[in-house]
Each structure stands twice: as structure tokens, then as C-alpha cells.
Amino acid sequence: MVRIEIIGHLGSDAEIKDFQSNQVINFNVAVSETFTNKTTNEKTTNTIWFSVQKWGNNTSLAQYLLKGTQVFIAGKVANRAWIDKDGNAQISNGINAFEIQLLG
Numbered sequence: 001m002v003r004i005e006i007i008g009h010l011g012s013d014a015e016i017k018d019f020q021s022n023q024v025i026n027f028n029v030a031v032s033e034t035f036t037n038k039t040t041n042e043k044t045t046n047t048i049w050f051s052v053q054k055w056g057n058n059t060s061l062a063q064y065l066l067k068g069t070q071v072f073i074a075g076k077v078a079n080r081a082w083i084d085k086d087g088n089a090q091i092s093n094g095i096n097a098f099e100i101q102l103l104g
Helices: none
Strands: 003-010 015-018 023-036 043-055 070-077 080-083 089-092 094-103
Touching: 003 094, 043 070
Parallel strands: 043 094
Antiparallel strands: 003 023, 003 070, 015 023, 023 043, 070 094, 080 089
16 A cells, blocks of 8 residues: 555535445545745745545534645545547646544
8 A cells, every 4th residue: 555644725615425334535635745946946836636534424524624724645646537528638746535633
């Protein structure tokens, strides 16, 4: 298993989907890093978005997963690749979370 840990902010409120005997929470997390160019002293921010899923009975947790909330996520890498309607290859950075902690 490839484990990943991130700290970031939710881009929108979490959504709960119910299945026969299970639930899944879906949400997106933005992780940003700022770099300084040593030559020009100019700062650049790079943001990577992750699509996160958390399976199980998560109704009580989902109410706290609101847009802008800072979270720690630990989970398994679950990237997804597809071809869009224009024929371009697309990749989604995904995580199947097994641990979510609210921060801040």
C-alpha cells in the first residue's frame, strides 16, 4: 500500500452518499506550497487538489467538513485517469481516507 498524508483546506462542503449498507463522504482538499525564487526573491504558490473519499458510517463527521476547514488526511493513493470529451487525457489526484482530523 502507498500511504499519503496531507494537510489542506476543503474547497467545498463534504457530500454524503448512501449505499445499501454503507456511506461515503466525498470532498476536495487544496494543498498549497509557497516557494521563493532565490535569484529574483519572487514568491510562487503551487496548489494541488485532491479528491478524497471516506467510506463507512460518517454522518457525524461530515457535518464538520465545511468549505475552508483545515484538515489532516491520511489514506491510500487512489488516482483516476480518463479521457475527456475533447479527447484529452485527464488525471485526478485521489485519496481513500482512513483517518481525518479537523485542524485549526
